[in-house]
Amino acid sequence: MTLEDWGWSPFFADSFVLWAERGYLPARVIRGEKNYFRVWTPSGELTVRFAGKMRHQAGGRADLPVVGDWVAVEPQPDQRGLIHALLTRKSFFARNLPGRRKGKGRERVEQxxxxxxxxxxxxxxxxxxxxxxxxxxxxxxxxxxxxxxxxxxxxxxxxxxxxxxxxxxxxxxxxxxxxxxxxxxxxxxxxxxxxxxxxxxxxxxxxxxxxxxxxxxxxxxxxxxxxxxxxxxxxxxxxxxxxxxxxxxxxxxxxxxxNPGMRELHLWGEEEDLAESFTDIETLATACRFSDCAHKAEPDCAVLAAVARKEVSALRLESYHKLKNELSNLQRRR
Ligand SMILES: Nc1nc2c(ncn2[C@@H]2O[C@H](COP(=O)(O)OP(=O)(O)OP(=O)(O)O)[C@@H](O)[C@H]2O)c(=O)[nH]1
Ligand SMILES: [Mg+2]
Ligand SMILES: [Zn+2]
Known part of the structure; x- marks a missing residue:
């Protein structure tokens, strides 16, 4: 097994240079349990935890490693190690974990x-x-x-x-x-x-x-x-x-x-993300009379016209409105 078999590429190597100088190993997080991680490194699998400094420096939970991340690990005895740094991510997906802020009635958002x-x-x-x-x-x-x-x-x-x-x-x-x-x-x-x-x-x-x-x-x-x-x-x-x-x-x-089955999925993202998952509606929208048409009751709305012709289902448009709403609410709260 090589680093490349586990997905290593020049992209990750670039952000590892600094850490290599300190003698740390490049490692991929392959399993996440509640209190520890397993990582694969060129010298074998290790059970690791975060270096205390890393937890302090993290701006929020999103800066801490998750499964799939590449990290810089300091090996320790007994197949253990310490994660010192998270290497730049090529991609990641996130959800919103809504909850209530203590004392206040307002909803809290957390990525x-x-x-x-x-x-x-x-x-x-x-x-x-x-x-x-x-x-x-x-x-x-x-x-x-x-x-x-x-x-x-x-x-x-x-x-x-x-x-x-x-x-x-x-x-x-x-x-x-x-x-x-x-x-x-x-x-x-x-x-x-x-x-x-x-x-x-x-x-x-x-x-x-x-x-x-x-x-x-x-x-x-x-x-x-x-x-x-x-x-x-x-x-x-x-x-x-x-x-x-x-x-x-x-x-x-x-x-x-x-992955574990997901119970509920609240989106974390931008309204623009819908341009990729609803290409049909976004393409039709370019023909609406108003450039900021909400496709709800506006005159000369190309999307509503397509729904009337049954080219787009009304349920799909409803779903689009719902997801757009969810994302714009999220943007406001952030
Ligand atoms: N009939 C049928 N049953 C299937 C098929 N694939 C999986 N199952 C059954 O569905 C049940 C759930 O399968 P799992 O593989 O545990 O599902 P999972 O998505 O990993 O579920 P979680 O780990 O709880 O998220 C098991 O009883 C499987 O045997 C299929 O193609 N046909
Ligand atoms: Mg399963
Ligand atoms: Zn429209």
Whole structure:
């Protein structure tokens, strides 16, 4: 295994120069638990924690390493180490962890970086009760501001009466992202993913609990490395079987991140991110009479006209308004 197999490139080497002089190792965070990290380094895997100074100097939680990050590590005895620095990120995605400020009634916003240095995000959705176009739009918007590319993976074709129809519906809203379907219970059906894998490229799976992320990982690894959990019978939802993020080196070359299922996804990003996930609406908008048209009730609105002609679904426009609102509220609070 080499640094390049784990995704190292001149981009990261540039920001490591200073740290190399001090004898630190370049390391990739491959597993995040509550109180410690595992990193891969050219001299083996280490269990690491942050140097105290790093925690103090971090401007906020977003400046602390997450799974996928490259860091500078000082090796210590017993396969341990200290993280001294976070190397510049090539991409990262984040969500908003809203909460209430103590005492005040106002809502607080906090950016939570989920993962870093991912090249391609597989938005995994189950073709069972999990299937929801609006949720897929939300995930696509999350990825569009991140610097990573997106692919929608519809799993559990065996449970769906018409997988072709579902795939066509997703293609309409996917803004050009590739859409694939499979049943992860048949590992050969995962072979299409080989086209997206190459040494050093990092893929990550996001989706609700129970959609089959860990099953897909096991299928590609050819062994049951990750625990897989049955769905709750009453709710038809997963039981949050995977509880930490982890990167796996695939035998086909490439790296795949398994993630815990997401409960709720509040966006962290800019309104501009919608330009990538709603290309159809943004393109139509250039023909609206007013350049700042909100596509709600304005005269000569090209978007509303397309909805009236049923070229764009009213639900999709509603979803666009909702996400835009969420992002502009976020921008105000920040
Ligand atoms: N019928 C069917 N079941 C599947 C398929 N893929 C996964 N499953 C089942 O779905 C359940 C959940 O799978 P997991 O791989 O644990 O799902 P997960 O996305 O990793 O869930 P969390 O770790 O909780 O986020 C298990 O019972 C799997 O056997 C599929 O293609 N078809
Ligand atoms: Mg899992
Ligand atoms: Zn308009």
């Amino acid at each position: 939570q970086v989920i993962a870093a240095n991912v090249d391609l995000v597989l938005i995994v959705s189950g073709l069972d009760r999990d299937f929801n176009l609006r949720r897929i739009e939300r995930y696509l918007t999350l990825v569009s501001g991140s610097g990573a590319e997106a692919l929608v993976l519809l799993n559990k074709t065996d449970l769906c009466p018409d997988p072709g129809l579902c795939k066509a519906q997703v293609e309409q809203i996917a803004a050009g992202a590739p859409v694939h379907s499979c049943s992860a219970l048949v590992p050969e059906q995962l072979n299409f993913l080989f086209d997206y894998l190459r040494p050093g490229r990092t893929l990550a799976m996001l989706g609700s609990s129970g959609v089959g992320k860990s099953t897909i990982l096991n299928g590609l690894l050819g062994e049951e490395r990750q625990k897989v959990g049955a769905l709750s019978e009453t709710l038809g939802k997963g039981r949050h079987t995977t509880t930490h993020r982890e990167l796996f080196l695939l035998p086909q070359g490439g790296i795949l991140m398994d």
